[in-house]
Amino acid sequence: MTFLGIPPFPEAARTALGDTQLRHNLAHATATIRGKRAAVVAEVPEWEELRLAGAAIKDNTLRHLDEHLVRLERSLTERGVTVHWATDAAEACDTIGRIARSHGITEVVKVKSMATQEIGLNEALAAQGVTAWETDLAELIVQLGDDLPSHILVPAIHRNRAEIREIFRARMDTAGPELTDEPADLAAAARRHLRQKFLSAKMAVSGANFAVADSGTLVVVESEGNGRMCLTLPEVLVSVVGIEKVVPTWSDLDVFLQLLPRSSTGERMNPYTSTWSGVTAGDGPQEMHVILLDNGRTRALADEIGRQALRCIRCSACLNVCPVYERTGGHAYGSVYPGPIGAILNPLLNGVGADAQTDSLPYASSLCGACFDACPVRIDIPEVLVHLRAEVVDARRGARPHAEAVAMKAAAWTLGKSGRLRFAQRVSALFSRLGRRRLPGGRRAIARLPWPGSLWTDARDLPAPPRESFRRWWQRHERS
């Protein structure tokens, strides 16, 4: 689920920050969606209660996840669905490839799904001689552009209309030179391109936003109608469902079908929601498979603080409000799950201490808390980030100490005895003269230090130490 060859976050972020087109595209898109979300959330007076309900339902479900999964399996089986289980990505991809080959199928159409992105399904199917066509517009833009997704909801958010026109002209047979960069024109080109694929496809692969244990109902939430096409027209349907997608009862959906669209696209309701409970005679696919996917979820479940990340309904509200994501974009996170949720989900799914890229993610945050406020299921992302930072530090003890660790040790030694602190404060007062620059509010700052201090002062001001420490000041005033 990690993109190959993406460096740790600080390095990847530096590259992204240098791309002014990317920053412009992202600033425009995230500002638009933030405004839309805020307006439709403000319309719901019981929003906070819905958030509490969503979090409570998910937490209760996770605490008895084994029972709900067994019940879901039984409900699906009773309604004509073949249930498969997969411990990891490779098992899930193998199962899907086997189903395709058993029917002699070499082309499948896909509904946009994070789970299939996570397991790298398209690449795995290609290796088995099966072509997977993305049918969501943004996924199609990413696929045709040989690109990587950079947002959970709008994977091509980093592309503007002119770039998309160029990709379509180069790679789409239904896009002629007369194609304009009007979004309506571009959408119409995609409609023509995909209609034939929908009508001829024998097999579709989907994810599911929710899986209802007691009725065996799967739910797919979408906008364009490509999902409905995939769920209705082919003969065989395979749905990849993460084990955390289960909710106990149908009535639980009344919370999530309110929380998800308003948080995600900033609409009162998304254009299309499809629900189905197994095979319906004479309507839609007559052969159905569901793959229940672990792929690291049980690892996350075992972490009592990190577990709350499994409440996530993949709305992407946390990305849109994050000051870090807005500036770096999604590729810097090196995963199909970018942004604040990615910064906790990737380490929780992969485990910390295994690779430097994953371990860098919990630090990709200023801990401002905007993500927690926006999260429709109240995942306390800052809390999990801090928890994971501690895990990363623990996992890396014994390795060559970082400059930060050395500095922290020195600080601990200095602060440990009042005499040492007094001495350090006297020394630092000598440096107050270096503060030649005024910060807003009148405080003096050091603008430039020699190396290694320049690593800090190249990008930030360093507030100058005061001429007198508080303890000296107190002693003087106590006497008078």
Next chain:
Amino acid sequence: MSARDQVLAAVRAAIRDSRSPDVEVPTGYRTSGRVPDPVGLFVERVADYRAAVRQCSEAELRGAIGDALADAKTVAVPDGFPYPVDGVALSDPHAAEAVVTTAAVGIASTGTVVLDHGPGQGPRLFSLLPDIHVCVVRRDQIVPGVPDAVARLDPLRAQTWISGPSATSDIELDRVEGVHGPRNLRVIVVSR
């Protein structure tokens, strides 16, 4: 050990030691947010999606359906559609320019029509392939909010929840109506 046994064993090992008790799920959201005029709100919110919406009496319905199909040459009519459709050639849904259906539920707060694909609504592809979808909703099918709709609907039936015409915001987050589903949604609210 099968993958099923491995996953379930890992789940059980992960939750074995969790001591926190189940929390109570607040349900106040189900009764708050009542609306005085659900039909009026429904009409307003359907129109917000740039769908056409019109209210009429049962006596006016024949004319209203005719008006909604004025720019279509062919129409698909599902089995059990209870109202007269005339003046337009009948066709199967693969070739028709338009389709007329009834609905199971209308949701006021979100401007949504829900099809459960019973009589008069056709199998799912009926309301998907044609470019114009005319949907007739009875006043008494309109409920105030999402919880009321969920309570009224049967989970064992395949459902399609429709809120405005097919749309995408995938290009610079600008909303564009009309990608793969019907580009025109016309809702008729009929009183009786």
